[in-house]
Amino acid sequence: MIFTIFWIVLFERATPFILFTAPLISIFSIKISEKFLLKDSFYELYYFNIFWLIKYSFYLIIEIYKSGLSIIPNIITGHSNPDIVEIYTDLDSNLQVALLANSITLTPGTITMDVHGQRLKVLWMDPKTKNATMAGIMIKGRLEKLLKEVL
Amino acid sequence: MRDLISGIIIFIGISFVGLGIIGIYRFNxxxxxxxxxxxxxxxxxxxxxxxxxxxxxxxYFTMKVFFILLITLIINPLITHSVVRSAFISGYKLRKE
Structure with missing residues (x-):
């Protein structure tokens, strides 16, 4: 579905010929990637609702702007005290942990450095606590709850 | 009207980028x-x-730009992660300023 829209947008027009070839090409590309790259069914690995994805990215962008504004005073005063904090997650599947780690890296001020199972090493701009659970609550916020809903 | 709104938004974005560049030169x-x-x-x-x-x-142009935005949002954290992780493994020290 998404690939079909992508194909139409790349051609910049929606004639019947393009509308006919688009699903063929998208199914073909999914089959090829299943066979050579994933070695498993596509829908078992990456199954999620598209509306949930839109909601999640909306929250993520709000979160990015919040922390982006909160980092401005650090730039102006030139004060920085970077440190490494370890946090834990309750998420199980690999996809969820990868999404969480990528969202943490996307928000300015925190970068995920290492992932071992359910333990994440996070580089933080200005750590307020060194305690693992408190830091986890402050960094993850609502993202983890939203991630739990879906899978 | 639309030109005015988009101009204001682009101006805000450029000021964010400018602040970031000042920050890069400010820290060692x-x-x-x-x-x-x-x-x-x-x-x-x-x-x-x-x-x-x-x-x-x-x-169609807008949708193309939107796809570029999506792809960048996926790839960008991977690159940042790999750069910082390789620095950490090769033994950079954390320092206060």
């Missing part, structure tokens, strides 16, 4: 620089792209 430590640089290419980039999309209205 590697990790602080990496943290500030990740601000430039998330907040500033998203704002500028939104401004461009609003200026152009709804067309």
């Amino acid at each position: 430590n590697f990790y602080s620089r990496a943290l500030i640089a990740s601000k430039v290419d998330t907040v500033g980039y998203i704002t500028i792209i939104l401004g461009v999309m609003i200026r152009h209205g709804f067309s």
Whole structure:
């Protein structure tokens, strides 16, 4: 579905010929990637609702702007005290942990450095606590709850 | 009207990027620089792209730009992660300023 829209947008027009070839090409590309790259069914690995994805990215962008504004005073005063904090997650599947780690890296001020199972090493701009659970609550916020809903 | 709104949004994005560049030259430590640089290419980039999309209205061009935004949002954290992780493994020290 998404690939079909992508194909139409790349051609910049929606004639019947393009509308006919688009699903063929998208199914073909999914089959090829299943066979050579994933070695498993596509829908078992990456199954999620598209509306949930839109909601999640909306929250993520709000979160990015919040922390982006909160980092401005650090730039102006030139004060920085970077440190490494370890946090834990309750998420199980690999996809969820990868999404969480990528969202943490996307928000300015925190970068995920290492992932071992359910333990994440996070580089933080200005750590307020060194305690693992408190830091986890402050960094993850609502993202983890939203991630739990879906899978 | 649309031109005015998009102009304001692009201006906000460029000011974010400018602040980020000031930050990069202000800090000397590697990790602080990496943290500030990740601000430039998330907040500033998203704002500028939104401004461009609003200026152009709804067309194929807008959707192409939107796809570029999505792909960048996926790839950007991977690159930041790999750079910082390789620095950490090769033994950079954390320093206060």
